[in-house]
Amino acid sequence: MKLFCTLLMSLVLFSAVPAQQKAPTESAMSRFLRYVKIDTQSAEDAGKFPSTDKQLVLANLLANELKELGVQNVRISEEGIVYGMVHGNLADNSKVPTIGFIAHMDTSPAVSGANVNAIIHKNYQGGDIVLPNDKTQVITVKQNPDLKNLIGDDIITADGTTLLGSDDKSGIAELMTMIDTFKQNPQLKHGNIAIAFTPDEEVGGPMDQFDIKGWGAKFAYTVDGEQLGDISNETWSARTATVTFRGASTHPGTAKGIVVNSSYAAGAFLAQFPAMIPIRPETTAGRVGFIHPYVDTLDVRRDFDDQDIAAKF
């Protein structure tokens, strides 16, 4: 699912430079391909932020690149948040509000972000896209009808064995390229622009430690997700609850009267979220909230007779 989302996000990378403008020193695509090589997978329940030290590799790289682009007050917080301020070039920058832009550095804990092999599908001519290193990973037109609007575009995907990491490294690449473009083109007038790159978005942190005041933006946009030209003016909040079902285990061959299989308790619990009541993501839309169980562990099964096993499946 993530692969499909990242596909759509990557398309924003291809925007032409108007003739009267100087091109940035590095294209958004080139930056993007550099950033996805850095593994920034976050981890659930690490008990600290950043949840993985490897996210700091990208944080340090981005902080240095911001400094090279002349961004002021660049700093990395204890939690791994990169802050910076692009000073405006107006006669009086205080006349306009400081606008903030945020993108996140981490990738989902669900799929590996190591050894990402980005593949550029040049001049897409329609049809499903089979990811070459795992042919079962197919980006289908049926599931992604927006592909029909992308004929003739270049599309970047992973090779099928990892996430691409476009969520949200394409956001970072776009913001860096924006800053670069402003630097090369002082004729483009703008007020102060606050920049932040955050760790651990995929695992719910550490935004409560975000230095809103020190950062200085009056309004801010997160550059992440959706399609080219879309702006979302509100977002939802989420909480994670961990529910643990404890059973009693022994060798299943001598289990009679002893084993309590916690899988049944989990099943009974999940059965309380009926399909027809709008409480699941697949039965809700718009501003209706949902509950989304997403991790499940089941144990082994055995039988003495092949037919008995077959009958149970």
Ligand SMILES: [Zn+2]
């Ligand atoms: Zn994201």
